[in-house]
Amino acid sequence: MAEIIFNKAALERLDSPEQPEDERQRNALFELAMIAKHEIANDQGMTLREALAKLRIARTRHR
Secondary structure (H helix, E strand, O other), X not given: OHHHHHHHHHXXXXXXXXXXXXXXXXXXXXXXXXXXXXXHHOOOOOOHHHHHHHHHHHHHHOO
């Protein structure tokens, strides 16, 4: 699933010039997808609250 998200984002990047904020958001989402992929591969899970907390942290880091 993460590969699909990344490929779609890469295609969109080629189609139009991106704003810096858009690029930061895309990078944050990609980072979260890669973390999730790694955790799933290692049979590690998280609750919805934990996932939302990670999302908030990633958003504040990339501002």
